[in-house]
Amino acid sequence: MKQHIKIKLLIAHCIVLLLSLMILGIYYWKFEIADFATQWEKLRHQFQLQDRQFINEMNKLRGKPQEMRSYLDRYAQDYSMRINMYDRETGKTVTVDSLSHNLFSVTLQDDQYTDEKHRYVFTFTHPVTWDMLQPLQTSKHIMGVSILLFCLSTLFLATYSRKIAMLPLVTFYEKHSELLKTDLQCYPREMEWEKIYSTLVQANEKLLLEKRKQSVAMAAISHDLKTPLTSIKGYMERLMKGRVQSEETRQEYYQIIYRKATEIEKLMQDLSEYVQNDSHPLLVRKQVPLQAFVESIASEYAEELPAFSAELHCTCEVEGNPTLFIDEQRIRRVFANIIHNSLNHSHAKDNVRVNMRVYTDQKQAIFELEDNGPGVPLGELSKIFEPFYRVDKARSKVKNGSGLGLAICKGMIEKQDGNIHAYLPPNGGLGIRFALPVQELD
Template sequence: MMRRLFKTIQWKMVVIYMLLILLAMQFIGAYFAREVESYYINNFSEALNAQASLLASLLESDLRPRDGKEPSAEQNRQDIDNLINNLVKINGANVQVIDQTGTVVSTTEDKSTIGQRTSQPEVTVALLGTRSESMRIDPRTGARVKVLVLPVKGDQIVYGAVYMMASMEGTYTTIRKMNGILATGTMFALVITAGLGVVLARTITKPIKEMTKQARLVADGDFNSSVRVYSDDEIGQLGMAFNHMTLRLQEAILQQEEEREKLAGILSNMTDGVIAANRNGQIILFNRAAEEMLQVRMADVLRKKRTLADLLSLPPEEEMSLYAQEEPLFIEMRLPNQEEVILRVTFTPLQHDSGKKGGIIAVVADVTEQQRLEQQRREFVANVSHELRTPLTTIKSYVEALLDGAVDEPELSNRFLKVTMSETERMIRLVNDLLQLSRFDSQGVRLHCKEADISRLLRYAADRFSMFSEQQEVQLTVDVPNKLPPVYIDLDAINQVLDNLLSNAIKYTSQGGTVVLSAKENRSQKRVQISISDTGIGIPARDLKRIFERFYRVDKARSRGQGGTGLGLAIARELVQAHGADIEITSEWNVGTTVTFWVPFAQGGNAG
């Protein structure tokens, strides 16, 4: 608690203020104590010197030897005793009078020393004519005393000495009292200084505390309160500047939030994926379209700190060249759901104002379908050109042969004309199929649906191909119940579907093989399922997913030999799907193929 208290500016200012005052008082007190002590000791010494000098001058006549009539020794000693006793009453000093032989003549204390010679060195020095003074500790009382010895002399003759020893404890007691008064004054000054320091510090720290509190509120997003300005001084100006800064910061944050919401709205609604990475290539943002294209979640990518090159499966050598990539980059990659896609990625490097490399923005577009359609378009043009060129070349060859004289040979000319007729019919079928698909693409499939008997329709289709199956020596079998629910279909469209499927099944079944036309109802799904199975050459697994593409053939040479255009299954799928139904193929190479499609019940249709 105390440590946290003294970390505040207010208490730091108070403590510093008190320390300054205390330091000043210490210097003043030390100087004052030294001067007081010097004053009292000097005053004491001067008073003692004055009294000793006076006593020495008064004792000169008593200690000087006389030639005439002299007072008795007893009377002389009595005068000296009276003189020093009166002096003791004045300053309380211990006084001894010593004659020129070093014998104690009179004393104020121990009378037994009278008549004895003194051995004190100060007396010996004084009898030689030199005054002596010193400070010492009285061994009897332990008090500090001042010892002063003056020679008594006249006419440059020393007649004796005055020995004075005065206690200085009174003087030091006075000095201690003075120091005590100074210390007490210092304590009162410190208390008053602390109070003034607290008041002064509060006037400075209170606005700062309010600004600190306001700064925390601003950091938490609260811009509704402001700092109270108490004065026009520097702190008041700081408060006004803080309030202005808060207002400008609020406006800037609101503007930034608006821009962020706009940017987030734009990114969320973009059909292209947008991925942002920092200068190290680590992803920091991408939108919902990018999540859907790449089958990943932004939270997982950010948590794993994946890089742009890692996410797009770029090789290491291309990672450093992204900043120099000017043209879009086409990337083939496999998604987590095992789907293979083609992505077009456009990289836009970001540069700092200083010219240093910043982050990078990648705009991703899924062009898988576009590339597939472009490939199909190229293949379609190539296939149409090939399909038309082949019969035209044949027709041209036979016509040239006829013009060269073959027309004069009836048998040869008839054979050439039959081939020419066959190739012409093939081109007509091809053009009709192309026109039909073109109409489907531009106008959609237009159906004229009505309620129909599917059993009768299937048997009629089988009858149409019975002669063709006999010619191919293929057995055509019909497995259709007599009573099936009525269906809602376009008769011409379904007839065309059956014609294409039965024709393919019979053409691609070897002699002695079997083709089965079957149908069954599915009441739970309210539809009739129609299947055409054969024991023909089958379709390899790799070709099944492309079998409904236009001009796609498993065995191109054999298909052309059978007179096919490569568009039958594509037309069949368009017609079936136009009924809201679907068609699928299952096959096994050299075993056989089954084509299945379904048509919906008529409204309220049920078995008769």
């Protein structure tokens, strides 16, 4: 959500900047440049009037070449300009150059008969000075317009930023307005609004945390699917292109492909079970005698575990005839996940040993399962029940677990009014303890 707000604010700043520049450009073009052009034309007109006056004086000196040349030199000197006089009849040119170094110059041309025999073309080059440009300066209003646009832009962005910053709280309130009204009724009327705001902020942070967890889960699923699929694709490509000549090697490739496909199937099953369990599944609960249930579990794994070079030792300290009101199949799945987790995370050289102890305490059945594996760092005990969380791979001999086993266990236990947590046994390894409510049969 924070990243989304930052992007929105960045886009808003860019749009406001572009609009301000566009408005400033339109103003400059519509008013300042148009006014400059008008003033410039006036300046050119003054030069033209000055040139016409010069030509009129030259016409008065017809037939007096010496006086014309003298007047030409004097006029060019007085006005610091350059004048070319070209005689079209004789092809001769007279140039008088007294042009001073200025900002730049303006060249004007005019045709005029100065006597009966000759026709001259005059080219006048007038100097342009800073004094002449002073009335044409256009920056006097641009600064004021720029400051006005800056103030309006700042006001708009401040209002928009505040609205965007409050958007998560508004969205949360709209989604949960009824719940909030009910919750806020329990507060005293004189409660300060800061406390209400704090409540909304905390609720919004929880929503953001859940969204972040969903993103992590999607990334983990993508990674866990991509790894076996890449292997399957590589082996299939070699088989399809006929690169494997040995029948023994082909059979080995088929087994690898089947194993990778089985990993994907297991991941899909775990994911489906996790989603169903997380979305309030329909539980098939019934009365199950605790003693008989424990004996059934111990008997099942006493036969299964030797095939994995492992063994289960069970101790049951139950008095009376307590019963569990549970969905038996789902609780059996809890035992399967915990025990298989111990098998997967033990070292190959280890003879895996799982100790199971069952006892009752204050109307609860307590189940403790401890293994002799490498265990889990103390700081990670609270994280192993999070979906897709994996301890350091160096501690595991199974590299492609789904990371959902213990998360499924936690969901199943809590949905049946129990609780579960992990601990470190005194002799090493990892311990999982979960409790379920019991009833006493008459």
